[in-house]
Amino acid sequence: MPTIGFALTVAVRFLREGRFQSLLIIVGVAVGVGVVTYISALIDGLQGNTIRRTLGTQAHIVVKQIEERAVPSLRAADSNIAREIQPRAQRTRSIDNWRAMMAEMQSTPNVVAATPIAAGAGLAVRGEASRSISLVGIELEGYDRIVALREKVVGGIARVAPGEAMIGLQLAQDLGVGLGERIVIRTGGEASDNYKIIGIFDLGSRELNRRQVYVSLKSAQSLLNIPGGVTNIYASVSDLFGARETAQRLKARTGYEIESWMESNAQLLSALNAQSISTGIIRGFTAIVVMLGIASVLVVSVVQKRKEIGILRAMGATRWQMTQVFLMQGAIVGLIGSVLGVLFAHLLILLFMTFARGGDGQPLFVIALQWQLSLKVAVIATICGVLAAATPARRAAQLDPAQAIRL
Amino acid sequence: MTAVADFARPPILELRALRKSYNIGTPIEAEVLHGIDLTISRGEFVALIGPSGSGKSTLLNVIGLLEPMTSGDYILAGQSVAALDDAALTLCRGNTLGFVFQFHHLLPAFTALENVLMPSLIRSGTFSASERARGLELLSRVGLREAANKKPGQLSGGMQQRVAIARALARNSPLVLADEPTGNLDTHSADEVFALMRQFNLEEGTTFLIVTHDPRLAARCDRIVELVDGQIRRPASWTGTDS
Numbered sequence: 224m225p226t227i228g229f230a231l232t233v234a235v236r237f238l239r240e241g242r243f244q245s246l247l248i249i250v251g252v253a254v255g256v257g258v259v260t261y262i263s264a265l266i267d268g269l270q271g272n273t274i275r276r277t278l279g280t281q282a283h284i285v286v287k288q289i290e291e292r293a294v295p296s297l298r299a300a301d302s303n304i305a306r307e308i309q310p311r312a313q314r315t316r317s318i319d320n321w322r323a324m325m326a327e328m329q330s331t332p333n334v335v336a337a338t339p340i341a342a343g344a345g346l347a348v349r350g351e352a353s354r355s356i357s358l359v360g361i362e363l364e365g366y367d368r369i370v371a372l373r374e375k376v377v378g379g380i381a382r383v384a385p386g387e388a389m390i391g392l393q394l395a396q397d398l399g400v401g402l403g404e405r406i407v408i409r410t411g412g413e414a415s416d417n418y419k420i421i422g423i424f425d426l427g428s429r430e431l432n433r434r435q436v437y438v439s440l441k442s443a444q445s446l447l448n449i450p451g452g453v454t455n456i457y458a459s460v461s462d463l464f465g466a467r468e469t470a471q472r473l474k475a476r477t478g479y480e481i482e483s484w485m486e487s488n489a490q491l492l493s494a495l496n497a498q499s500i501s502t503g504i505i506r507g508f509t510a511i512v513v514m515l516g517i518a519s520v521l522v523v524s525v526v527q528k529r530k531e532i533g534i535l536r537a538m539g540a541t542r543w544q545m546t547q548v549f550l551m552q553g554a555i556v557g558l559i560g561s562v563l564g565v566l567f568a569h570l571l572i573l574l575f576m577t578f579a580r581g582g583d584g585q586p587l588f589v590i591a592l593q594w595q596l597s598l599k600v601a602v603i604a605t606i607c608g609v610l611a612a613a614t615p616a617r618r619a620a621q622l623d624p625a626q627a628i629r630l
Numbered sequence: 631m632t633a634v635a636d637f638a639r640p641p642i643l644e645l646r647a648l649r650k651s652y653n654i655g656t657p658i659e660a661e662v663l664h665g666i667d668l669t670i671s672r673g674e675f676v677a678l679i680g681p682s683g684s685g686k687s688t689l690l691n692v693i694g695l696l697e698p699m700t701s702g703d704y705i706l707a708g709q710s711v712a713a714l715d716d717a718a719l720t721l722c723r724g725n726t727l728g729f730v731f732q733f734h735h736l737l738p739a740f741t742a743l744e745n746v747l748m749p750s751l752i753r754s755g756t757f758s759a760s761e762r763a764r765g766l767e768l769l770s771r772v773g774l775r776e777a778a779n780k781k782p783g784q785l786s787g788g789m790q791q792r793v794a795i796a797r798a799l800a801r802n803s804p805l806v807l808a809d810e811p812t813g814n815l816d817t818h819s820a821d822e823v824f825a826l827m828r829q830f831n832l833e834e835g836t837t838f839l840i841v842t843h844d845p846r847l848a849a850r851c852d853r854i855v856e857l858v859d860g861q862i863r864r865p866a867s868w869t870g871t872d873s
Contacts, residue, residue, distance in 0.1 A: 228755025236739035534735045537696060538797075539724020540752045541717055625696035628731060 230547035233535070238552055241524060245556070248520040252560025252604060255513035257567030259506050260592065260600050264572060266502045268590030270495050274463065277491060278484055280426045282369050282457030283466045284334070284473070285487070286324060287480040288316050315343045315411075317452020318479065325456055327477060333460045333469045338365030339453035341443035345410040347390070347436060349398045356394065357434045358408060360443020369459045372424065372437070378402055379422035383439040388418035391432030392425050408436065410446045418442075510603070514611035517556055521549055521615035525622075532619050533627025542620040549616035550609050557608020561601040568592060639671040641705075642805050642837045643693065648702035650688055662688045664860045665702070670839060672804065675831045677848040678841045680857035686841045687809060689857060693839065694807050695723045707804060724753060728798030728836075730827075732810040735794065736782040742793045743769060743778040749801045761800075768796035772826055788819030795826055799836065806830075808840040812847060820844065 238245040291311045318324060321339060328337040341360035346353050363383050367373050373381045376389070379402045383389065388406065390398075400406055402420055409415040418438060426432055444450055460466050466483035474481040485492055525532070532545055572590050650663040662685045670676055680686050691697040692704070695711060704711050707726050711719065729735075736745045746765040750757040757765075769775050772792035774785075782790050791811060798806045808827065812820035824847050830836050840851065848854050856863040 229751050232751060236737075240739040530735065531737050531739075534729075534731075534737060535748070535752065536720070537694065537723065537727075537729050538749045538752055539720060541720045543717075544752065623697075625691040625694075628696070628735065 227547065227551075229540070229544055230551045233548045234551035234555060237524065237528065237531075237548070238555060241527070244520055244524065248517055248556055249560045249563065251516045252513050252556055252608070253563035253567055255509045255516075256561045256564025256600055256604050257571065259509045260565055260568035260596065261571040262502060262505060263596060263600075264568065264590045264592045265575070266498060267596075270498065272589075273491070273495065276427060277488060278463070279375075280370055280428065280431055281484055281487070283460045283463065284328075284458040284470045284481060284483050286318060286321075286328070286456040286458075286473075287482065288313075288318055288454060289478075289480050291316075315447050315449060315454060317449045317454065318456065321453045321456060324477060324479060328456060328458050328473065331469065331473060333462055333465050334458050335461050336365065336368040337456055337458040338362055338369055339440060340366075340455040340457055341440055341447055341449060341453050342455060343410060343443070343447040345408050345436070345446065347394065347398060348407045348409060349400055349405075352398050354394060354397050354433070356408070356436045358410065358443055358446060359435060359437050360440040360447075361437055362440050366437075366457070369457050375424045375426055376422045377425045379420070381422050381424075383437055383442075384421075385439055385442060386417070386419060387421040387438070389422040389424055389437040390420055391435055392423060393429050393433040394436065395420070395423050397433065408438070408446065410448075414446050414448065416442065416446060510607055513560075513604075514607050517553055517608055517611035518614055521552060521612050522618065524552070525549065525615045525619045528619075529622060529627040532622050533624040536622070536624035537628060545622075546616040546620045549619050550612045553608035553610070553612025553616075554605050555608070557605040557611075558601065560608070561604035564604070565592070565597045565600060568597075639673060640708075641669050642672045642674075642707055644669045644703075644705040645693070646703040646705075648692065648704060649700045650685075650692055650697070651700045654700065661700075662860050663692070663699075666860075666862060668855065668862060670805075670837060672837055673831070673835045675828065675838045675852045676840065677851035677854045678839060678857060679843070679845070679848050679854055684857045685860040686857050690807055690809055690839070690841055694727055694729060695719045724749065724801070726803055726805055728801070728803035728806040730791070730794045730798050730806060730808040730811045732813040736790055736797075738782050741779045741781055742774060742785065745782065745793055746797045746800050748797065753801075765796070765800060768799055769793070771829075772796045786819075788815050788822060791815060791819070791823050792826060795823065795830070799830055799834070802834070803836070805837045805839065808838060810841055810843065812842065812844060820847070824850070 291313060293308050293311050295306065295308050325337050325339060328334050339362065343358055345356050345358040347356045361383060363372070363381060367381070372389075377392065379389075381389065388408070390400075390406075395401065398406060400420055402423065405417055405419050407415055407417055424432070426435060438446075440453070444452060447454070460469055464485070467485040470481045470483035470486075473479070535545065569592055572592055575590065645666050645668040648663060648666040649661060651659055651661040653659045666689065678686055678690065688697065692699050693706075695706070699712070706722065709722065711722060714722065736742075737748065740748065743762075743765050744751075746768055747757045747761060750761045766775065766778060769778050772795055774789060774792055774796070777785055777789060777793075782793070785793065795811075798808075806827070811827070812823050815823060827838055827840070828850070831838050840847075842848050
């Protein structure tokens with residue numbers, strides 16, 4: 224039984240014999256693979272970065288109160304009656320039975336952490352200055368697991384003991400307060416309370432830094448007049464893109480109003496999708512161009528090597544063995560080209576990290592070429608090489624040995 | 631002694647009413663071989679002569695299983711090849727036949743020794759130590775032991791043709807087909823190459839069928855088959871030409 228040894232030996236010799244051609248085609252593959260790998264890593268890095276930034280201050284899954292609806296006492300079918308139903312104004316209410324819901328969420332697969340939130344609108348007042356704020360009552364431990372608040376503290380400490388509040392950089396500026404100073408927080412009714420600024424944070428967004436004020440869950444509950452209640456449950460998941468499904472499953476099972484980051488950031492998500500599709504198109508076309516390159520060089524090689532193919536056939540090489548010789552050349556070119564291409568991509572990434580820096584001198588974002596991606600690219604390039612060689616290989620196999628030798 | 635006496639030995643090949651046409655089914659259909667009957671016995675050393683266009687190369691290609699015949703029967707080493715498919719023909723070719731071509735057709739990317747071992751490489755994907763030893767021995771016997779690791783480009787035409795002969799014998803093929811093996815060599819090299827083939831014929835019993843234009847060499851063969859216009863001329867005047 225003829226083994227692969229013949230094909231491998233002859234393929235390597237043929238490639239080495241056509242030195243310049245082989246070099247050209249391998250460089251072609253390397254450039255194609257390098258660009259595809261670089262772009263893939265770049266887009267992965269960019270998307271990862273975007274998602275990280277977006278989700279850095281958001282929960283992956285949020286449980287909300289069920290909206291209150293006006294229930295008309297007259298049936299809609301009765302068309303003789305003119306009526307107009309006004310939507311109800313939504314009060315700040317607690318989620319019913321939220322402890323049970325928390326437990327339910329924590330036992331749901333894909334959910335890593337869940338924490339209660341009591342949030343509502345308010346005013347932060349200091350002397351003459353007052354700013355409207357979004358008051359968020361949290362349990363620091365649980366909240367930190369979801370939003371990593373501790374990492375974002377730029378002054379003071381992260382703590383929400385009774386009578387203490389954490390505010391954003393911009394709000395501190397607007398109110399002209401510093402650490403240890405006091406502000407008054409008012410909410411809807413007559414409720415108001417006095418807080419010491421214990422920490423100042425930077426959430427990476429001016430808007431959030433201006434609005435977000437963290438206090439303890441208990442303080443918020445009393446300010447918002449929902450003693451013992453919570454307005455939201457925040458949860459984080461391990462599989463980011465499974466968040467929508469997890470949320471829908473929970474919603475179906477419990478009947479609560481549950482939204483994932485994928486719904487609240489639908490636009491971002493579709494932008495990311497569009498980006499992924501564009502990258503896919505670039506990858507696809509690059510693969511096609513590279514394959515055409517390999518195929519055309521091998522077609523020429525078949526013509527050049529007609530005599531040799533004829534001799535090999537005369538000496539007992541089967542059509543399938545001749546096919547293998549050329550498929551093997553495609554595979555070798557794909558493999559060597561992709562290894563060089565991955566190295567080339569590493570170089571491009573290094574250049575990017577060195578030269579594309581933001582105002583602070585740090586790289587715009589971190590791209591890392593993971594070995595899984597490199598391996599995947601190498602395997603795909605090798606398969607592409609074999610596919611590209613299919614037509615030339617078939618030609619080589621179809622060659623009539625008698626005619627080939629006569630030339 | 632005449633060729634007829636060789637019928638005592640078993641035939642290596644028999645052609646019966648063999649016909650070969652090109653471009654079948656087209657307006658330019660042409661029959662090149664018009665019913666060839668030919669028997670060659672094991673161990674014979676036969677010259678195939680004839681003017682250009684007489685069909686010598688076509689006949690050699692059909693015998694070499696490189697081209698299919700159109701009709702008739704062809705029994706090679708006891709096996710009828712008429713009904714074999716491409717894979718079976720290739721196997722049969724590899725096991726039975728060795729080739730020496732006019733333009734020595736070595737593979738330029740491989741050394742002389744590798745060229746000699748190529749039939750083994752084709753068959754098993756590698757070559758054993760004993761095959762390698764046999765290859766080196768063959769190269770010694772054609773006087774090229776020193777050139778074993780040289781590429782064909784570094785060898786003269788005569789040397790290349792001697793490597794080609796060693797290759798044709800590498801797998802002990804019982805029948806070697808040579809298409810004008812001395813066609814583009816000077817007289818001295820031609821004599822050397824011819825003598826080598828004769829030597830292998832006598833020492834190993836290899837059957838040779840040699841297409842040649844050179845009457846001087848043809849005269850030194852056991853038997854001469856003359857092809858004229860696609861038919862074998864009755865051998866009256868040629869058989870029995872002994873050197």
